[in-house]
Amino acid sequence: MITMNVLRALGILMAGMSFANLATSAADDTKQPTLAGKLTITGSSTVAPLVAEIGKRFEQLHPGVRIDVQTGGSSRGIADARSGLADIGMASRDLKSDETDIKGHVIARDGIGMIVNAANPVQSLTDAHIIDIYLGKVTNWKDVGGSDMAISVVNKAEGRSTLELFAQHYKLKNSDIKASVIIGDNQQGIKTVSGNPGAIGYVSIGTAEFEAGQGTPIKLLPLGTVAATVENVQNASFPLSRSLTLVTKDEAKDLPKAFIDFARSKDVHDLVKEQFFVPLAE
Amino acid sequence: MAEMAITRKNNSARDLGLMLVVWSATAIIIAAFTWIIGDFIIHGFERLSWSFLTTSPSNAGRSGGIAPILVSTLLILLIAITVALPIGVATAAFLSEFTRVGGRVRQITTLSLDILAGVPSIVFGLFGNAFFCIWLGLGFSILSGGLTLACMVLPILIRTTQAGLSSVPDEWRRGASALGLSRGAALTHILLPAATPAIAAGLMLGIGRAAAETAALIFTSGYVDRMPSSLDDSGRALAVHIYDLTMNVAGGDANAYASALVLISLLILINSVAVTLTNRYGSQRITAS
């Protein structure tokens, strides 16, 4: 009896949806699509929201095109592009020098900045301080010019390109880092630091700037003498930054090429900024 | 549900002790959950509106509504329950009524179901991705997601149905047999109706677990937040949407809380439908004594 009702409900829903389908296909007929087909894009969770938004705008311009964005991680994006499972892969890093079998297309840049809780009086940390904190040699803020408070070191989980970039920059080995909290995605880092007065972490600069502006109790520390701002990432003076990259197996052509060209064009700079990344230089 | 009344209330110290434990446990539970749900209402209620339910998300979900996500979620749940309920009830009926207590068939099947219930949801996700999406060629789709969830809730449904059937007294079976009923008739007229509260509880737990699932769906039904036009389309589930907004989208918290409120309300709705069905169905059952 329950099954019958479920089936009936399913039927009603399906009927409703085929009606919605009719409505959209009727709308399609009014325009003449030049490009058509379906594009599957998989990979980095950092890049996915941006590409999904670019995809929506592209679909509006070319009604015959459907762009499906799936998240996973940079490695999966690259693996899927390589195996042909996805037409385009997404990676939140530059391609490595040995990844010559695939083609990378940079669509935006992103900086990585150190954040601490807003209640923390420390205004800046030297590179040596940051290294000592992450190696567990310094465990109290009073040793680096702060108040008497235990340091909670926030680190990223193994395999994330943000961790790779951070560790490379400070010449750290991940197994030597003494972390108190290990996080996954970017926002978990911001939430962890905002909820813990003694925490220190590293996150994407654009999002941290936005969150701090919204009143989230975090602050960005300068790296050496360079302030951690989107502006400094854009003018390339900020040393800790990465490229958001679309990856294809071969030289892109047809639909993938059209999409990649669009994603690199000025037409999407507003979308890039909306997602708190840095557009390519004009 | 059977109502029970204990007429004799004795104010002994032990009875008082039990009452103290029960009341304080209930108070703790209500307090904890008021805290959690209150937190969601405070942060999410502002964003809730009719248009939140009927528009598509924009700007990575920070603004706009959740209409396509709601539709995808409902379709995934419907598929999961439509597939899992008949198989689950049939398996439970087989185990309880057609196998011997302590027999090898029952032992092995029950044991394997216990193990299945403990397989972490992320493993179901990876399995669903490999089996439904790639091997069966269903791709990232609502169908793949629904089937993966069906696998996940199956042990819950079997388990609770079986528990319900096994607590039906054997006299009823003997009675049915004495009346000349076949096993099938006894099952549909007597045993399953008697186990309805347990089946309904299992169904609610199953739907609850399915609707709340993130890890199993991100790899199977996917991330696309467009309105699905068929079951072959990829569709983002509410829980995946909430996860993405809280963990991955700066400034997504307000919509995340609002989406969580919608999910919770949806479950109240499903739940009350289930309770109504149970009461209607339950009232048709034999009244013992």
Added chain:
Amino acid sequence: MISSKSSFSFLWRNDKILGRVLWASACLSTALLILIAMFLVKESWPVLTSIGITRFITDAGWYPLEKLFGLAPMLGATVIVSTLAVLIAAPLGIASAIFCSFIAPRRIAQAYRSLIALLAGIPSVAYGLWGLTVLVPLIGQFQPPGASLLAASLILSLMILPTIALTTDAAISTVPKSYLQGATALGLTREATIIKVILPAARASIGAGILLAAARALGETMAVLMVAGNVVQFPTSLFDPMRTLTANMALEMAYATGDHRASLFVSGLMLTAIVMALATLAWRLSGGRVHG
């Protein structure tokens, strides 16, 4: 006495056909586990043959990119956090079922039941979000960093509580009324009736519910990932951060390739092994009669 309106009995020509249909369903359900187990073994096979199972226990740490594959601390943490969660949730859940069945007036009991059922459906990510923004900072005020074994077991116990409460409630409601009448006739007090008659009669189903809840605690992923701190170590106090096997898979799976990916599947295999051990243990304890 039978008042059911619809009749399905014409469908069954005889019991044999019904038995076959039900048997086929049972086979399907059992095949599912075999399918999943095969899949896990297939995916973890490369590291199991090249590295060997012992290194997953004996390696000094978990740094798969530096070829260190020690899963033992996560194994320990998984078992500890799940045990704690069950220890907190089981008494609360059983007490709340007693409240529903025997103490609360009918309407309140029904409202309370709906509340519990709805709690079963709060998504784990919502529990995680609450834990991350409310509970973790709260614990952190006393003992930083706050993300800890304690936070994880509290969140987990809240999550599995509805499972225990609902299954116990259902178990109590299927205890024949004659038991209750018997107890009343014998002049037993309310406390004695509940503790000595009703709960023992519903023992098998309550146990099944607790096992189900324990399994859910072992398999829970997202909420734990958000509040446990995820540092790979044996927790030595309630305030130590720790990482479970599931959180390990969720954190790293999307970012892993090659041996790293395969070793994450070993996490899944290990977890399945624990559940297998638990289920077998429960079966042994009940003397081969798992569920009545």
